[in-house]
Amino acid sequence: MNYLDELNESQKQAVLATEGPVMIVAGAGSGKTRVLTYRVAHLMQKGVDAFNILSLTFTNKAAKAMKERITKIVGGAESRNLWMGTFHSVFARILRAEAEKIGYPTNFTIYDTEDSKGLIKDILKELNLDEKVYKPGLVYNRISAAKNNLISATSYRNNTQAQEEDKSSGKPLIGNIYERYAKRCFKASAMDFDDLLFNTNVLLRDFPEVLLKYQERFKYILVDEYQDTNFSQYVIIKQLAARYENICVVGDDAQSIYAFRGANIQNILNFEKDYPDLKTFKLEQNYRSTKNIVNAANSVIANNKEQLQKLVWTENDSGDRIKLMRALTDNEEGYLVANSIFEIKMQNQTHNKSFAILYRTNAQSRAMEEALRRLNIPYKIYGGLSFYQRKEIKDILAYCRLSINNHDEESLKRIINYPARGIGDTTIQKIMLAATDHDVSIWTILDNINDFTLEINSGTKSKLDAFITLIKNFSAAAITKGAYEVGEYIANASGILKEFYTDRTPEGVSRYENIQELLNGMKEFSEEEEPEVGSQENEVASEKNEVESEELEERSAKLEERSQETEAGSATLEARSQELEVGSENQEPRTKNQEPRTKKQLAEFMQDIALLTDADKEEDDTEKDRVSLMTIHAAKGLEFPYVFVVGMEENLFPSQLSLNSRSDLEEERRLFYVALTRAEKKITLSFSLTRYRWGNLINCEPSRFIEEIEQKYLEAPSAPQHDQERTTQRDPGFTKFKSKQPQANNPAHPILKKNLVKVSTARNTNFDPESLKDLQVGMQVEHEKFGTGQVTNMEGIYPNNKATVVFDKAGQKQLLLKFARLKILN
């Protein structure tokens, strides 16, 4: 109970300073979560009502974990009323409650990135713009950036800077696209991820009474990972906190890694200016990692210019030094990593879950997977294609979405002819054109097809009619039945299940199983009764009461009025009003004896999963003891005893795209800092000398970040046993490849040099890099593997100089001379 005793002095102060603006600068592993948890618990023990506390986290999982910890201190009855979640999920819920104020229905759809890009593609077609010039992804990023800076479509077009930028990049019409995009989203009753924040800002800006309500509601606000918030999020927080100014932000500027998607490090650096009476606390003692790890990470981040002063230190043991591994190919890198894991497991009796393999890009996971599979080491990949992004799942979900919101155009487009029902592209184009012309949604056209003059023959019309009827049936079912029943109905009646039922190929079977898994998820969801204390669902329910009940009557009346509009409209709207009733029912304390509650509905299920990511998913028992594979970004906030950071190569990490500006490179370095500080006991870094990219082999050189680690924190290099065996067996060239690293290696880079030299002396051969110092363009050379060729270009400075060689058989390659072991022929 005396939780304060478990805190060090600065942690304790950070917990006790409950009133007024507070900034906690929390170094990696400094017990940040503990402070946040205890701070909330402390507030509650001081008598603050849980309803008045809002806590924003980076992932839903983090919110859930924190809530569980708080529950242990204050008990579930209290903690259940806390608002905790990500910006997106918390404000999506508020938006649903307040939707009609900004002209949206409560059942609005959330578009994911794929939906957004699909919509942009449509708009490009309408405007006759070239997809190669206006790449949908880039256009999307541009619109996203605008929204995150609270620039609406209209102000974008009036914004001279934005217009200039677009003009000079050869894409002057992005403003027009943005405008159409926003209109189309609105017409479809859809919001993209950025709209959830943008529209929250609109809501709070234009409706002072709403702002006041939530200011009163959230008297205490906590924001985790504040360094990764963007301007839009910043303004929301600032507005909500304006009345009581009980705002506590926690962050670490050294771990800011989301600038690429609009996060603004200035938010944390400027916090002082916003709140002059700010109290700042620094958490600098690291409890997670060994001295070697903490110090190595410090030595890396010291290379950044922009940072808040702080000194992270630890009382932990020195621990092992950082190990470096070098591979010839990406596959071998996987092999080395898998083997190291195997050895550590054997030596220390360690669980699989103690290991993480971190990489810069998702594409790197493949080599790791293969190697782990060969050694029978169970693993789990986070990120990449999530369950909900699989085609067959998205197809079913598209039906679900369309049933809940008939105006959801992206879902409609996806399934209007899937499974094939004879409604082809031309028909769809005609309908979409009519929708744009009449400024209504596609559904409205379809549902009133005879009111519009369309050149569609009667055969096609009856097909469209059948489709409309099908969806209307689903919409009706979505009201009267539980989520699972509707899901099953949709899977069957849509014909999707049948598509795979007959398919006996492994892919077909797997798809069928995936759909079953989705349905199982719905079943579990819809039969959920009293949610566990402290769980997410509980939170949703309690919020709903609070927010929605007060307006329930008024809104039900409005809904009824509006439901006269169209038949289909009435279906969904009724669904909503019924849901609201469910909400009000929740308000009374439920007991087991009460009459059975309606099964949870599809609409609720869809809201639940819309903002879930892989990281949020529950793991079942068989999934618990596995090696984790993920990008470094995804590893933020996590910790593992043993961490492997792979692909430590120039142009990969740091990414090639980051090399143009100092700030981008600094972000990469912070990313590396994040990677290093995930580890508790031991870090292993690996790089490969070659790697496949777009199907062909490229040469790589070790990352500059390796050299930035102070040498004394690196393990004295030695060639691992398996390395040697394998090389000699499988690739005779490998030994030679590694041999004789340039003695004249840059003395400014002693780490690499020492490492490489030492390995080389173990197995020397007769290659002398000195022999290449006269190499020039035009010379004929020979390579162990690629054969003979001619040098066409030389670049770089010795010893990191590279030659471009056109080989007679192997084609053009870029080779780093110190590794390539070229022989001059003439």
Add this chain to the structure above:
DNA sequence: GTGTAATGCTATTGG
């Protein structure tokens, strides 16, 4: 309109 073969583009990072 439907299904398959050929082409072409791509891979930061993510809610």
Add this chain to the structure above:
DNA sequence: AGCATTACAC
């Protein structure tokens, strides 16, 4: 290499 879009034959 893998995926998506396009081109072409039915």
